[in-house]
Structure formats: structure tokens, C-alpha cells
Amino acid sequence: MIQFKTEEEIEIIKESAQILGKAHGEVAKHVKEGVKTASLDKIAEEFIRDHHGVPSFKGYNGFPASLCISVNEVVVHGFPSQYVLKDGDIISIDCGVFHQGFHSDSAYTYPVGEVSPKVIELLNATKESLYVGIEKAVFGNRVGDIGNSIQKFIEAKGYTIVRELVGHGLGKQLHEAPEVPNWGKRGSGAKLKQGMVLAIEPMVNLGTRNIVQERDGWTIRTADRKPSAHYEHTVAIFEDRTEILTTHRYIEENFKS
Template identity: 85%
Template structure:
């Protein structure tokens, strides 16, 4: 069942998303060689709680941390740890905030120091594919139109789309219907109606699309151990427009590639 939101509820999600965007911006200040990923998690949790939010991920089905931190071949759901960032790494930061009864969700992948041109192209392609997907997330289209647009672009660049992990609706719950795959056929899937709030989040691999789950029950990495990138926004569908509720503004004020 899809839960459509009122304008007032969408505004509350947007307020949650502002805290989230600024938390991402605080984390971005510290992404560099020599920093432990556990330190980034601490920065995010402190900022969110200091601004009357609650980390959406911490405790969700037993997840232990505020951030999903996924380095290099880890696609999503990596744990913050004592791992120290080094030159040439890429790091995906995925975070959610619960505030005034509603969740927001957003992710960004960063290069650390000097990364190879091939990996930098992966990041740029994945980020661009997110916005191409959002362009199709308009009233009257269907979920498949979003995935088709992302898949067509990514595969034209020689990369692959993860199939087993998808975007999702969100609101009072972190994960709601509908699922939003990053692949698909035009004109397929649920219709995009006014009041729908979804997280669109392409996960794109440099090598094959195949993934494996680590023994911790959470961490998902590429089967061939080649790098993977992940970008995400929460968006709301209106009859006359689509609004990106989350923001990368505060990240990009501090960190650009």
C-alpha cells in the first residue's frame, strides 16, 4: 500500500531533510586521508541529535550506526569502523534523519585524494544518473520510467546497475511502498501520483552487477571487488512539479570533485 502525503506532511519531510543535508555537510568537512570512518559517524550523530533529530538508521533492524559508510567495493550498508581513509579510496555516506514524525534519506559518494580517472568517471556517471532519474519522476509517469532512464544512461557508459537493491517510498516509515528500481521498462510499475515521496538511489558498479553479502548480515559488496558508487535524493511528486526535498548543497560547499 502506497501512503500519499499531504502538503503539510511533505513540508515536515523537507524540514527533516534540511537537518540531514547539514549533517552531510558537517561530515564532508572531515573526509580526507587519515580519518577513521567511525569518527565520521560520530560527527553525524552529534549534529543530528543537537538539532532535535534522530538518526533513522541507528537501531533499524539492529543496524549499529548513524551512517552507512561504504568504502571502495562496498555498495551499501557498510559499518563505520576503525578503517582509516587513504588516498585513492571512494567512500559512500548514506544517512537518514527522523524529525517531527517523518524520515528523510540521502547519500553521496566522495573521492578521497587522487582517484583514477576511471573511478572518477564512475562517480560522475552515477551522480548524473540520479538527476536523469529525477527528471522522469513526474506526475503521471510510472516508476519504470525512472529506472529505465537511469539504466539506459549508466549502461551506455559501460557500467552496471545493481538489481537487488532499490530505492523506496518513505515518510512515517523509513522504507515504504513502492520500490523504485534503478532499471526497468518505460511505462511499467506504479503510477507516480501527487503526494508520493520516494528515495531515488542509483547504485552503480565499475565491473559486474553481481553482489555478495558479508557475514555481518549487512555489508553488501561487489562480487568482483571492483568499486561501486551510490547517490541518493528524497523527492516529492506534485501535479505541477517534482521537488527534491534533500540537498547536496552543504556537501558541495565543503567538498567538490
């Protein structure tokens, strides 16, 4: 069942999202060659807790960290580790914050050092597709309109959409109804109404759309080991507008590629 939020509850989610955005910004300062991904996780957790939030992911169904850190061919749900970032890597950082009873969720994919032009194009297209989807996330449309617009945009550029993993509603729970696929038919799925809060998150592959789950039960990678990109925002639906509650502003101010 979809949980509709009051305007007051959406304001709390927006506060959670500000903590999240600033945590991403702190992490962004340290995304560079020679850095262990586990150190990025420590930075995020300390920042979130210092600002009266709780990392949404840590302990969620046994997940061991505050960040999902997914490098190169890892699509999502990678573990922070002793892996050292190197020139030419891409790294997707996904984070959630629980604050005053509500979750926010966002993700961003970074290039590390000199990344090949074709992979930079993948990142740019995936990021753009997020906003293409958000343009359709308006009162009176349906969930399928979001996914259809992302799918058409991405496939026209020759990339593939991961089908098994989807965006979602969120609020008091990290994952709520409805599911928000990044593909689908126009006019299908739940109708978008006042008070719906959605995490929209395209996951786009350079090669095949097929994925594999690693033995750790979490890490998802591309079957052909080609790179994958992931961007995400939390948005709220109102009758007269759609608000992007999360922000990538602090990332883009602080990241030095």
C-alpha cells in the same frame, strides 16, 4: 500500500531533509586521508541530535550506526569502523533523519585524495544518473520510467546497475511502498501521483553487477571487488512539479578533495 503525503507533511519531510543535508555537510568537512570512518559517524549523530532529529538508521533492524559508510567495493550498508581512509579510496555516505514523525534519506560518494580517472568517471556518471532518474519522476509517469532512464544512461557508459537493491517510498516509515528500482521497463510499475515521496538512489558498479553479502548480514560488496558508487535524493511528486527535498549543497560547499 502507498502512503500519500499532504503538502503539510511534505513540508515536515523538507525540514527533516534540511537537518540531513547540513549533517552531511558537517561530515563532508572531515572526509579526508587519515580519518577513521567511525569518527564520521560520531559527527553525524551528534549534529542530528543537536538539531532535534534522530538518526533514522541507528537501531533500524539492528543496524549499529547513524551512517552507512561504504568504501571502494562496498556498495551499501557498510559499518563505520576503525578503517582509516587512504589516498585513492572512494567512500559512500548514506544517512537518514527522523524529525517530527517523518524520515528523509540521502547519500553521496566522495573521492579521497588522488582517485583514478576511471573511478572519478564512475562517480560522475552515477551522480548524473540520479538526476536523469529524477527527470522522469513526474506526475503521471510510472516507477518503471525512472528505472529505465537510469539503466539506459548507465549501461550506455559501460557500467552496471545493481539489481537486488532499490530506492523506495518513505515518510512515517524509512522504507515504504513503492520500491523504485534503478532498472526496468518504461510504462511499468506504480503510477506517480500527487503526495508520493520517493528515495531515488542509483547504485552503479565499475565491473560486474553481481553482489555479495558479507557475514555481518549487512555489508554488500561487488562480487569482483571493483568500485561501486551511490548517490541518493528524497523527492516529492506534485501535479505541477517534482521537488528535490534533500540537498547535496552543504556537501559540495564543505568538501575539500
